[in-house]
Amino acid sequence: MQTVFDAPVDATLIDAALAPSIPGSMWLDVTRPRFAPLTGAVTADLVVVGAGYTGLWTALHAAERQPGRRIVVIESDRVAWAASGRNGGFVDASLTHGRENGKARWPNDIDVLERLGMENLDGMQADIERLRLDVDWQRTGMLTVATEPHQVEWLRSAALEGQGRFLEETAVRAEVASPTYRAGLFDAESCAIVHPAKLALELARACTEAGVQIHEHSAATSLETRGSTVCVHTEGGRVTARQAVLATNVFPSLLRRNRLHTVPVYDYVLATEPLSEEQLSRIGWRNRQGVGDCANQFHYYRLSADNRIVWGGYDAIYHFGRKVKAAYEDRPQTYRRLAAHFFLTFPQLTDVRFGYRWAGAIDTNTRFCAHWGLARGGRVAHVNGFTGLGVGAARFAADVCLDLLDGADTARTRLEMVRKKPLPFPPEPLASAGINATRWSLDRADHSAGRRNVLLRTLDALGLGFDS
Template sequence: MRVSPHRTSSRDPGRSSGPLSERAAAALADARPVPFWTDRAERPEPRPRLTGTTARTELLVVGGGFTGLWAAIQAKEADPARDVVVIEAGRLADGASGRNGGFVAPSLTHGLAQGVVCWPDEMETLDRLAAENFTGIEKTLTAYGIDADFHVPGELTLALTRLQVPAVRESYELHRRHGVPVELLDSAGSRARVDSPRYLAGMYDPEVALVDPARLVWGLARAAESLGVRLHEHTRATAFDSDGAGVRVSLDGGAIRADRVVIGTNASRGVLRRFNAWVLPVYDHVLMTEPLTPAQLASIGWRGREGLTDAANQFHYYRRTLDDRVLFGGYDANYHFPGRIDPRFEQSDASHGLLADHFADIFPQLDGIRFTHRWAGVIDATSRFTPVFGTALGGRMAYAVGYTGLGVASTRFGAAVALDLVDGRDTELTRLGMVRRKPIPFPPEPIRYAAVRATRSSLAAEDRTGRRNLWLRTLDRIGIGFDS
């Protein structure tokens, strides 16, 4: 999930703010403006709201997404007697955890290349921790009987233009040097796996999994409750205050006192103001097709069900569901001044129409395909693409936010870090450089908005020309990036 330009031709998609193309309008005509993952009868009824002022707990987890649920489960597994409460401002899976593409990449560093740049001396440790974290996810799903359509078909990173071919090869060589059993594919090899006339080269990584993210949220919630965790939906935290040796958390319907608090709220601005400096809320848009017919599937191959992405700065991500729909998202990453989050931003004819046109360009053999769902989600982007960790209120509160669109797996790791921090433990996790050192903060508004626009424009230019301009080279030198 990353950044964007509108089409100038079918071979070089650019950007436009004009009306939907006739083709895109037809494809989107019946699309429901809600996330596919949660638009199903199997969605559980909401847990009761927490009200009143007498509630107490040993550990309060704020945020009922992946980070919060993993924190609750790991806390109870470590100490079954510990009293744990999770509060969620909306409904479970309403936020980023139920809106993403369901790619489960093992990386804890937003990809190998980013990790090598930021923490070269720790990569061996980070790779080991990533593998342990991935195995922990698999063991949890098995132990609690969570059916979240988890499978490991791998991922293809594809070159859609000649300029992207060297990037694919460089990524292949880097992964091989670090022991990842990737495979380099030419155009014919790429198209033998998934057939598109756009594919000029590819890299296959066998270690990436796919999951149904909403079912994962719901399954983790049931697992947490089976351990004795109390979950409350429609319960918003509005303020945090020291209260003796603990924390008094004001709620929109009361209050709760906790000995310790863990924050895992994605891009939400209403929890700790300090997040504003480090976390940029970026909207990413997604489409879901109707189920493909056997003939349509035969026309594109894709028998391995690999997750797909491309090698541009402004890239797409797409995957097959187990009922043979295709999720297609990314490319655009929209920031709204001054960091606004609003449900009205979730529907964008410009972004959804662009995706519909790009899908038709990549798979012309699926001409006439229709989309059943269109939605967007807010990504908690940081300048180094990995989370911000820290404590507040004298160490009685800890947080892990800023996964920058690659958190389905790494949120479990982030939750473990937050638990170690809030419990004051000196561990291998808390000694990591990515935990001890925060990313460079984003500048204040209106400089931030201007910088985002300049960066988007520069990334689009690099995708067209292959040249990294002075602005991007400057950001590289000071360690600031823009991604989704």
């Protein structure tokens, strides 16, 4: 059985559309401040490893909770260079990678998780407004579209559960004009879009204004405990602090016991050149919602402030050995597949060309949303495993880390999701075999009207299944 995305697309159209594209995230094509590397020995109350969203929200909120606290952030490369500067810029309220995933794993907590997720999104918007962060924030909502007949009932059921407003085919195509759409589900409140790199850079600015020290090109090499303190070493120096937060996302943790809990899965993105008003009028999209389809192998897309279409998803590639390598970002077959799917979705835009192509590694764990932990006598907190929905959840994760370090009993720390870790991935070659078999099975389900095979049903029964 074929899906709408299996239809052929003229290869010469794909060649012409990709020809102008340059490698690298368009979001990072902005002016970025530089922060000096760490040299010598410094002391602090809190050291944060990683200057992405999680690390920067941690540092900022720590400074606001306790003004005067000495806080140092160390970053191996530059602020926002990894996931925080490469994602689609979707700020989703969900902390659990969707309600269905959360409900399947923590049925007793799901209502609290949904409430905390919305509070986190509202709080993020309030922080952005209060601190006057220039991040192209738009609370546009999320439009989920059905592109296959069996997906229509999924969306209808979600609407009946209060997850949004169901749109029949005519209504959804009036919002965004694609011949692939059969129905839609619109949630006006649960999602915003943002310029992802600007968000990280503006958070860094807010941190420095709050007294936080940030050091780029200062990769952490080791973590040791010294009495009542922890010491993080870099090639150029060290930070001795009372407490530490490890916000290293997909990169190997300084705590070896946490390394098997995540694997890097590569996601790929295209961005068009800016659409003219006439081109944009062909597809409508006047309300600028974020859009995603509801297949297992799904696409996500949105408009940038200058009317580029950012188009990503579908392929999610795991490479044997769970390494993060720049070489994995160059995958012509995936960029060609994404371009083909773009033109199947918007055949009105055959004169549109792509300006950028890029990729990045997503930190995935076996429950597909963040997990936390404490180590070294409660002096070190860590979090990762966001599985592609970290733009909003990272702020919540930062507050959880600070609560854990404070030993605070809060609605956040009482969550089973926070108190329990996911199962680790097995070592190679089992990890590669299992992940790729699962990916193949998800693709087969998309080509079988959503029917899940024995492997997927078994994973579901074990609490390891994935439903996007």
